[in-house]
Amino acid sequence: MESVEFKAERYIKALSRGTLLFPEDFSRFGSSEAIRKALQRLEEKGVIRRVAQGIYVRPIISTYIGEVLPSAEEVAEAITKRDRARTLPTGSYALNALGLSTQVPMNIVLLTDGSPRKIKVGKRTIKFKKTTPKNLLAKGAISRLVIQALKEIGRNRLTADEEAKIMELLKKENPQDLLHDISLAPVWIQVIMKKAL
Structure with a gap:
């Protein structure tokens, strides 16, 4: 019997570096408790890095700067895709996306029809704010x-x-x-x- 950790590691190494991973990506390998422990051990071994609560990555390695972790924008996009939610950038994030502001917002605020939540990615914050369907039309x-x-x-x-x-x-x-x-x-x-x- 292969361990959950072994299966998870093999699965991770088959993916391209920089792919964001969620515990549910491993659900076919075992119980949620076994997966949580396996991911914890893989993180300790340096196979993956935890980007935010319940979000992991096998970092891209750059010859110049070493590990390259995904940006808050990439994390927001991966969560949106996973939850099959619709989102809409607001405020200074929308200004920056359009090139109307050069300031990279520390806090990304996205209107969503998914569940509201706040996620910390490094020094930045992603906030999913529940909105009416009309705002996402x-x-x-x-x-x-x-x-x-x-x-x-x-x-x-x-x-x-x-x-x-x-x-x-x-x-x-x-x-x-x-x-x-x-x-x-x-x-x-x-x-x-x-x-x-």
């Missing part, structure tokens, strides 16, 4: 971020420079998606976004 990859970014900037606080950048981005959006998303935005944001049509 936006279809366009760019326009959905623009709505959140404009909410963060605030009414009557948009600079000409920021507006020009937003128009440039919105012109790359699928026109059908853009029209759909404009209808979901607050009226003052609709006025700004309609200029891109």
Whole structure:
């Protein structure tokens, strides 16, 4: 009989480095208690690193800087995929994603239809905030971020420079998606976004 630890280690080593792992990825190897112990032992052996509560990785090794751990953004994406939840970046995270701010937010806030939670990844925090389905109806990859970014900037606080950048981005959006998303935005944001049509 192969141990849970042995099976888990073989499974991990077959994956490419940098793949994020959750305890449920190992559920076919044993009970949740046996998996928890196996992952703990594999972490002690240095096979995997714990990135956050219940999230592990076999780090990528760089010849220049050694271990490369996944970013908070990658962790957020992996959780979203695992939970099959819809998420939407908000606030300074949306501004940064659009290139309207160079500041990397310490706290990533994502609106979600999944379960609300807070996860610490190194010095950064990912917060999944429960929202109404209406807030997640936006279809366009760019326009959905623009709505959140404009909410963060605030009414009557948009600079000409920021507006020009937003128009440039919105012109790359699928026109059908853009029209759909404009209808979901607050009226003052609709006025700004309609200029891109």
